[in-house]
Each structure stands twice: as C-alpha cells, then as structure tokens.
Amino acid sequence: MKIVIIGAGEIGYDLANVLSTEKHDVTVLDREKESLNKVSESLDVLPIEGNATSVKDLVKANVGDADILISVTSIDEVNMISGMLGKRLGAKMVIARIRSDEFSDKNSPITPSDLGIDVMIHPELSAAHEIAQLLKRSSASDVINLANDRMQLIGIRLEKDSPLIGKNLNEYAGKHSELTFRVVAIGRRGRTIIPDGSIKLQNYDQIFILAQTNDINAIIKTTGKKETELNTVMIAGGSDMGAMLARILCADKTKNWSIKLIEPNYDKAEELAIEMKEVMVLHGNPTDPDLLVTEGISDMDAFIAVTDDEESNIISCLMAKHLEVKKTVALISKPDFIPLAQTIGLDAVINKKVAASNEIHRYVRRGNVVSVTELRGIKAEVIELKASPGSKITQKPIKKQKLPAGCVIGGLMCNGDVEIAVGETQVKDNDRVIIFCLPNAIDKVTKLFQ
Known part of the structure; x- marks a missing residue:
C-alpha cells in the first residue's frame, strides 16, 4: 500500500516506523531538514523536503497516487489544507490530526468531510480516554475494551508475593476452573511471549488476560491484586x-x-x-x-x-x-x-503516539479488520477480525488450524454472544474474532479471514 505521511514529528516518525516495518511503500514530507534526516537515517522510507500546503511539493511527494494520506503536523490548519489538497489531487483516503473540538461538534457549520478529510484523529483525546478507563481498574496497567465492550483485555504486573509465581498457565487455569479467561501475552524483561499452557509465571511478569467484562474483578483477585x-x-x-x-x-x-x-x-x-x-x-x-x-x-x-x-x-x-x-x-x-x-x-x-497509531492502523489494514490496538511495553498487537463467509478460518476448529507462529486466538463474538476460544472452538461466517500476535504474524493471520 502506498502511504504518504505529512509531518516528521513524534507521531509522524512513529507511524513511518511502524508502517515501513510492515512493508508498506511510505513517503514522508516535512519542511524541516533535521526531522527528515532522522527519518532517512533510521527508516526505509522516502523523505521529501517540502511545504505541506504547497501543491507543487505535494505533487513531488506523489500524493495523488497515495492509497492513504496521513497528515499529522502539529498545526491543525496545515493538516486541514494539506488533506483538502491531497484529496483534490487524488489521494484515495485522507486521515488528518485535528485537535480543535469545533470540527467534531455536531453543530459545526463545517465538517471534516467538507474539507475532503475521511478520518479525523485526536491522539491527545484518545489518550485521555485511555487514562479515564485505567482509573476504573485500579490494579491494571492496561485496559482495552473489545467486542463492543463485552470483553476486556487487562494488563497485570505480578508482584513477588503473587500466588501465581512459579505456576504454569495450565495450573493457573485449573485452580480457577470456575472462571473463563485466557492469558494471551506476557512481557518479561523486555521480551514478548505469546505463551502456551506449560510456561511458568515469574516475578514482575506483565501478563495480559482476556475475559468477559463481568468476570474481570474476580480474575484480578486471582493474581493477588485488590481492586479498590x-x-x-x-x-x-x-x-x-x-x-x-x-x-x-x-x-x-x-x-x-x-x-x-x-x-x-x-x-x-x-x-x-x-x-x-x-x-x-x-x-x-x-x-x-x-x-x-x-x-x-x-x-x-x-x-x-x-x-x-x-x-x-x-x-x-x-x-x-x-x-x-x-x-x-x-x-x-x-x-x-x-x-x-x-x-x-x-x-x-x-x-x-501509540494512541494515534491504534486509530490509524484500522484504516491502513481495512478489509476484515474491526480494530487494532498496540500493547504498550511489549511487541504485540490485539486485532479484531471479522471472518468472511467461506474463509479458511471457518473451515475447521481452532486446534486444527495452521496458525502462524507468534499468534493466538483469544475469544470471539457470535450473534451478540461472547466466548473465550478453546481448541474445539469453531469460527463461523461473520464471527468477530480477537487475536493476539507479534507484528510479523499479522499479515499471515489476516489472510485466514479473507
């Protein structure tokens, strides 16, 4: 996919890094040489020096051929103008960072679509909502709502007095058989582990647990933490x-x-x-x-x-x-x-930057992707995928699927009901499936749903 990013600041650089790693054809336009040098020295992208509001410079960056134009400079007005010009030049989708609340107000006399902007993102507002969510779960380091808020993924840091230390995941699940949950990822001393049932939990592991929202409080207690x-x-x-x-x-x-x-x-x-x-x-x-x-x-x-x-x-x-x-x-x-x-x-x-990346990724991947969320502190992503009728994932139970390494299916939503996935689970047409995987497995697992 051809992607043009306007603005090589913190958010632009982070997006260029993520999208180029995923083998997209990325061009970065900025007027600051220093910012462009940082991009060109460390990333596999095409840097273009130019003004985001100049038609001549936008043409030089081949904005008209872009599948997605992402305008994320620090100035709202520049993002609006560059987005509008980009759409007129032929960019198929325009995503712009706009922090002014006036354009999101339902009574606003002008809307982003009037300017040719397909998606308006507000990283600061997204991050503020994340903090508000964290305040509702006192023990969690991460809280992600999934499946229309019917399921939650929580991050818990295991202290040395946790009753889970030294136990493997099979023992953990067996001891709490009255609860349905799944440990889908572990952060351990800078490493990211997509675990199986035999892995033992250690001091200060960051574990990510998926469960139905109603069960989360009970699951937090099993880790030795207390919700206050x-x-x-x-x-x-x-x-x-x-x-x-x-x-x-x-x-x-x-x-x-x-x-x-x-x-x-x-x-x-x-x-x-x-x-x-x-x-x-x-x-x-x-x-x-x-x-x-x-x-x-x-x-x-x-x-x-x-x-x-x-x-x-x-x-x-x-x-x-x-x-x-x-x-x-x-x-x-x-x-x-x-x-x-x-x-x-x-x-x-x-x-x-992660909040912005999460918002933008859903539109970059599109197709069967309902949502994409990057987990902070570990190299893993949470993806909600919709199973296309007749896709490979619907042909046999999960245990017989050839899932790529570094990938685990955590749960699914079918006709409004949610469940934690097990080996016998059969994904049906149009089910929404929650998957946890390392970045290099994303494209492979997405193909199973197409």
Missing part, C-alpha cells in the same frame, strides 16, 4: 490532555470524582477554573515536589502526570508512589522509557 475504588485524583498539567481528562471525569455521572488540576500558566489556569466548576484548579509548577505535598498528593487515590516533560512525569509519579498513592499514570513519549517506567514501579504509562 478511586475517587480523588490529582492531575499534573492542565493543557491539552490534562484538561481533556478532567472534562471526561466531570462528564462521568456514574461516580462523584474529586479532582485537583495543577496548571503552570496563570491565564490558562483561570480559564479552566471558570469552565470547570467541579474541579479545583491550582496555579503552580506541577513538577514541584513541595507544591504537590502542600496540595495533599499523599491524600490522593490517583496521580496523573501529563506535562510535556516526561522525565518530570516519571519522577513525580515515583514520588506519588512513595507516598502510597494507589494509582499512578505517566505520559511518556519515548518508547524506550515505557518498559523502564513499569519496571521501576509506575502503575501505568500512556503514549499518545
């Missing part, structure tokens, strides 16, 4: 993601959140205080330990650090953990920091 109610939240950083998270929590009428938000810019803090009456907005440096202690960080159930300084996010979360805050979440952009952050004790990390 989180009510008081402190958010460090009020611009973009922090403010979005506060709005999402305020709109959640299922519980009464108590929220403190710290914003360093006085005008912005005043604006947020006027807008969100339910939130205590504080003006100050959100990475200042003295301020955090003075404002009662030790009395919080959860501490969320989403400033632009990721090192400060990690350090302030570690301090919160030291003060026995139950749940800490840090915004981190460097991929190398993600496994490190969880190793040193943070409960969860959020990466807006």
